[in-house]
Amino acid sequence: MTQRTLIKNLPAATDGPASVSGWVETVRDQKKVQFVVLRDESGAVQLVHPRLFAEDGTPEADPLAEAISALAQGTFLTASGELKHDERVKLGGVEIKLESLDIAAAAIPETPIADDSAGDKRMDWRFLDLRQPKNNLIFRIQTTLEHAWRTYWVENDFIELHTPKLMASASESKAELFEVGYFDTKAYLAQSPQFFKQMAQPAGFGKIFEVGPAFRADPSFTSRHATEFTSVDSEISWIDSHEDVMKLHEELLVAGFAAVKAKHGAEIEALWGVEVTVPTTPFPRIPLAEAKRIVAERGYEVPRQDDDMDPEGERQIAAYVKETFDHEFVFLTDYASSIRPFYHMRHDGDDSLTNSYDLIFNGVEISTGAQREHRVEVLVEQAKSKGLEPEELDFYLDFFRYGVPPHGGFGMGLSRVLMLMLHLSNIREATYLFRGPTRLLP
Amino acid sequence: MTQRTLIKNLPAATDGPASVSGWVETVRDQKKVQFVVLRDESGAVQLVHPRLFAEDGTPEADPLAEAISALAQGTFLTASGELKHDERVKLGGVEIKLESLDIAAAAIPETPIADDSAGDKRMDWRFLDLRQPKNNLIFRIQTTLEHAWRTYWVENDFIELHTPKLMASASESKAELFEVGYFDTKAYLAQSPQFFKQMAQPAGFGKIFEVGPAFRADPSFTSRHATEFTSVDSEISWIDSHEDVMKLHEELLVAGFAAVKAKHGAEIEALWGVEVTVPTTPFPRIPLAEAKRIVAERGYEVPRQDDDMDPEGERQIAAYVKETFDHEFVFLTDYASSIRPFYHMRHDGDDSLTNSYDLIFNGVEISTGAQREHRVEVLVEQAKSKGLEPEELDFYLDFFRYGVPPHGGFGMGLSRVLMLMLHLSNIREATYLFRGPTRLLP
Known part of the structure; x- marks a missing residue:
């Protein structure tokens, strides 16, 4: 089995290396920092990646940032990084500072249903x-x-x-x-x-x-x-x-x-x-x-x-x-x-x-x-x-x-x-x- | 619910009044005494009825004996009587001396399958x-x-x-x-x-x-x-x-x-x-x-x-x-x-x-x-x-x-x-x- 921590168990885990597996719920792709909300069958957690910049402020080569930018909602992946407790994080009071992403199956970017989709369309999907x-x-x-x-x-x-x-x-x-x-x-x-x-x-x-x-x-x-x-x-x-x-x-x-x-x-x-x-x-x-x-x-x-x-x-x-x-x-x-x-x-x-x-x-x-x-x-x-x-x-x-x-x-x-x-x-x-x-x- | 003792619980019960409900497995209709083996979902027990005789040995009116003689295999009934422990009784070391029978549904006397019936016939029944x-x-x-x-x-x-x-x-x-x-x-x-x-x-x-x-x-x-x-x-x-x-x-x-x-x-x-x-x-x-x-x-x-x-x-x-x-x-x-x-x-x-x-x-x-x-x-x-x-x-x-x-x-x-x-x-x-x-x- 993939070595992973169920997301619901992260708040009780100690800070340090952690892997979680699930699907991408949202990506917030900001200029200085990127956030991914990853969900598994037990809950959701925030993954964070501060983009890399040189001292003069110019962007550096950052393959992880590129991978995050390319993530479609629904993509299933395993994320590894450093678990950190931070009570300011609304989602469970923890976040994972990303070190790597291992994509199991990338989703088609266009999601066929939205929050306001009608019942029949929801049943189709x-x-x-x-x-x-x-x-x-x-x-x-x-x-x-x-x-x-x-x-x-x-x-x-x-x-x-x-x-x-x-x-x-x-x-x-x-x-x-x-x-x-x-x-x-x-x-x-x-x-x-x-x-x-x-x-x-x-x-x-x-x-x-x-x-x-x-x-x-x-x-x-x-x-x-x-x-x-x-x-x-x-x-x-x-x-x-x-x-x-x-x-x-x-x-x-x-x-x-x-x-x-x-x-x-x-x-x-x-x-x-x-x-x-x-x-x-x-x-x-x-x-x-x-x-x-x-x-x-x-x-x-x-x-x-x-x-x-x-x-x-x-x-x-x-x-x-x-x-x-x-x-x-x-x-x-x-x-x-x-x-x-x-x-x-x-x-x-x-x-x-x-x-x-x-x-x-x-x-x-x-x-x-x-x-x-x-x-x-x-x-x-x-x-x-x-x-x-x-x-x-x-x-x-x-x-x-x-x-x-x-x-x-x-x-x-x-x-x-x-x-x-x-x-x-x-x-x-x-x-x-x-x-x-x-x-x-x- | 019918007040009954599950047959498997009889050996642990104390002697005295008892009722059991189940179906007739066998009847041994002897001259002096009648035996019925009654089975329920938990086990089988022997019911016993000594026929009634006058002091001179002539049979007396005995409606219970008649009812027992008329029992078809498979008939579902509730039997009431006196539970008695007796280690000579092979079936669980107990028997019930019958006082009454309450028939829920009498079976047709001819049973369509026997012990040696073939698989297909068994499936029919x-x-x-x-x-x-x-x-x-x-x-x-x-x-x-x-x-x-x-x-x-x-x-x-x-x-x-x-x-x-x-x-x-x-x-x-x-x-x-x-x-x-x-x-x-x-x-x-x-x-x-x-x-x-x-x-x-x-x-x-x-x-x-x-x-x-x-x-x-x-x-x-x-x-x-x-x-x-x-x-x-x-x-x-x-x-x-x-x-x-x-x-x-x-x-x-x-x-x-x-x-x-x-x-x-x-x-x-x-x-x-x-x-x-x-x-x-x-x-x-x-x-x-x-x-x-x-x-x-x-x-x-x-x-x-x-x-x-x-x-x-x-x-x-x-x-x-x-x-x-x-x-x-x-x-x-x-x-x-x-x-x-x-x-x-x-x-x-x-x-x-x-x-x-x-x-x-x-x-x-x-x-x-x-x-x-x-x-x-x-x-x-x-x-x-x-x-x-x-x-x-x-x-x-x-x-x-x-x-x-x-x-x-x-x-x-x-x-x-x-x-x-x-x-x-x-x-x-x-x-x-x-x-x-x-x-x-x-």
């Missing part, structure tokens, strides 16, 4: 856009969040799954389904790991989790949708109702948010002015019907024919919860059977409602959870009532015919959690490479 | 096959292995990526590519995260990892291939050569194997008779040309026209390494440029060899790693020499035009590692749901 400290931090936060979740799962004896993304049939609905040419036949991309994470239940796995891609051929262009997204899924056995799933969900979010706050709270506050709040448990729970009444009392009538909430209704109920309980999360529970998939269990004694919930975070839905119907004869009836052919679902229904425990779980959109945690305006900012109806590149 | 303790353990080992790797990465400041699996073009070769209908155009499934994990380098992410699916439209039916597999990828900046990648790779494997040995070593030994060996570092490194000479000296001439090794050659060199160095791993290094992708860096001064390696574990290739060519003009020439059109790769070549650090990494097949660690005969056993040319179900 995502690898440059990601050089921004904010964007880098988003993915370090993602890393911390996921690792905290996985650590919770592993410490609680969950099994990690990688379910197949190639399927012989739809997992959710026949709409929004991508078709794949598969040798002499065709396959479909998994819209969720639903069937296969449930399969772990009759398999006797007990508690499972998966973090992986899901695909929706959804033609919408909202700030919350993508055709490919990272789905965070968990499923557990021997629940009594969706209440048990919500408890798991809460504990997981607390573990994740606590880890993010501990590791990145100060940076998040500095870069976005956002304070990460570790949620208190239990999160508020409001049955959907009551939530609609509350929203109506606030003067908003959800303009939908079905029984569902809409995005503005979710914002309204979130505002109510924030005002009333000072909480950023709310479980909306007991959705109507008419707007839930056939595999959600319905209330005992009231077929019109399900043992299900949506989790709203800062006004946007981030997750759907439910107890699953595990009684195969009931499941078949529910599938029929949704207009599905049980024959097509036979491989799935088999999971229930040879014994299965009561179970439930949730699926959650990773990028939505990040977007709402950091108050970003669009899921695209929280996705490494966004995929939408007109976006397959880079 | 994978959720039943997974109930076997060995199969359950495979995925608990997978969980431990992955978590150890991720912990290593996170503690070493790697960023976790989720790169898109939908692409506008091929990432590896135009052969073995799945095509997806994508709105008014078409997309391809990622054969590897190669381009996008490299993109993190000009993005300034430094060190990254990803565990996610990769797709190959490979029509082969070997014990090592699947059309969808879980790829373990890592990529790092500022390397001097592939040697730096191999060092990372070794450290990661040591961390993973140490965690598996510590947590599951005894179970693995008990179930498979396999001792997990934490590899010593450095792993042996043998240039491919030398490996071919060694194999030839052992009497095996690799029957290939190109410069590559073949599976038997890999077994032979692994046997040599085991005999000579007592090591299960070997890096074969410096593959010929002719058999490596265009993006592998070639030797300084010898265009015919690459800064690359394959990692062989117990005789089978589990990974390919390399230093990547980061000099765009060299990269363009190498692409052309492979018959590729630089125009089609333009979005990828752009990653190198605006500055990029020297970098390298590897991709590794998760199921192959598990298969070889546990001495399984087929990757299908180490895959939750296998996908092959004729296998899309369940």
Whole structure:
């Protein structure tokens, strides 16, 4: 490996010889002295080179100065010189007096995006856009969040799954389904790991989790949708109702948010002015019907024919919860059977409602959870009532015919959690490479 | 949640009332006493019920006995009764004297697979096959292995990526590519995260990892291939050569194997008779040309026209390494440029060899790693020499035009590692749901 000091470690290093490697953020090419701001994955530092002059003030041969003048923004290089602490230097209180530059790859001088470039142009040049400290931090936060979740799962004896993304049939609905040419036949991309994470239940796995891609051929262009997204899924056995799933969900979010706050709270506050709040448990729970009444009392009538909430209704109920309980999360529970998939269990004694919930975070839905119907004869009836052919679902229904425990779980959109945690305006900012109806590149 | 004791915790529990939940493994329905072996995700326990008789020896009304007699293998239930320690009981030294059964879902009595069912039939009924303790353990080992790797990465400041699996073009070769209908155009499934994990380098992410699916439209039916597999990828900046990648790779494997040995070593030994060996570092490194000479000296001439090794050659060199160095791993290094992708860096001064390696574990290739060519003009020439059109790769070549650090990494097949660690005969056993040319179900 190149011998280098990570830039974030320079303030704690002692004065003397130092090498750093990174890319050129800015060059200030002044008459008497040159400054380069070099950034690596951990921070930025000022490199300085006083130009060489003879005693009479005439410029001397100065190859290093020429090299600095020729540096294009974005060029990756290793810089060596003398580290010096100087509290007048705003950038970390240190600078490096340059002795040599070793250029790894020179950048084309014209940078295709600027600070004011529009979102689509930024996505065209995502690898440059990601050089921004904010964007880098988003993915370090993602890393911390996921690792905290996985650590919770592993410490609680969950099994990690990688379910197949190639399927012989739809997992959710026949709409929004991508078709794949598969040798002499065709396959479909998994819209969720639903069937296969449930399969772990009759398999006797007990508690499972998966973090992986899901695909929706959804033609919408909202700030919350993508055709490919990272789905965070968990499923557990021997629940009594969706209440048990919500408890798991809460504990997981607390573990994740606590880890993010501990590791990145100060940076998040500095870069976005956002304070990460570790949620208190239990999160508020409001049955959907009551939530609609509350929203109506606030003067908003959800303009939908079905029984569902809409995005503005979710914002309204979130505002109510924030005002009333000072909480950023709310479980909306007991959705109507008419707007839930056939595999959600319905209330005992009231077929019109399900043992299900949506989790709203800062006004946007981030997750759907439910107890699953595990009684195969009931499941078949529910599938029929949704207009599905049980024959097509036979491989799935088999999971229930040879014994299965009561179970439930949730699926959650990773990028939505990040977007709402950091108050970003669009899921695209929280996705490494966004995929939408007109976006397959880079 | 159902109040239950995990079966593995029964031996340490005190005698008295206990409830366990799981599925019926066997029923021994004897005249005087009935035995049920119930299994959950953690183990198995014997439930016992002495049939009821009047003093004169005539049978009494005994609804519990009737319920037990009616139990089908696979039925999921909660059993309550009195826990009793009894060292004569082979299964954990405990049994539960039954008081009640609460059936969650009764199984169809005819079980579609038996102990001697063939592999394909087992895959048809994978959720039943997974109930076997060995199969359950495979995925608990997978969980431990992955978590150890991720912990290593996170503690070493790697960023976790989720790169898109939908692409506008091929990432590896135009052969073995799945095509997806994508709105008014078409997309391809990622054969590897190669381009996008490299993109993190000009993005300034430094060190990254990803565990996610990769797709190959490979029509082969070997014990090592699947059309969808879980790829373990890592990529790092500022390397001097592939040697730096191999060092990372070794450290990661040591961390993973140490965690598996510590947590599951005894179970693995008990179930498979396999001792997990934490590899010593450095792993042996043998240039491919030398490996071919060694194999030839052992009497095996690799029957290939190109410069590559073949599976038997890999077994032979692994046997040599085991005999000579007592090591299960070997890096074969410096593959010929002719058999490596265009993006592998070639030797300084010898265009015919690459800064690359394959990692062989117990005789089978589990990974390919390399230093990547980061000099765009060299990269363009190498692409052309492979018959590729630089125009089609333009979005990828752009990653190198605006500055990029020297970098390298590897991709590794998760199921192959598990298969070889546990001495399984087929990757299908180490895959939750296998996908092959004729296998899309369940």
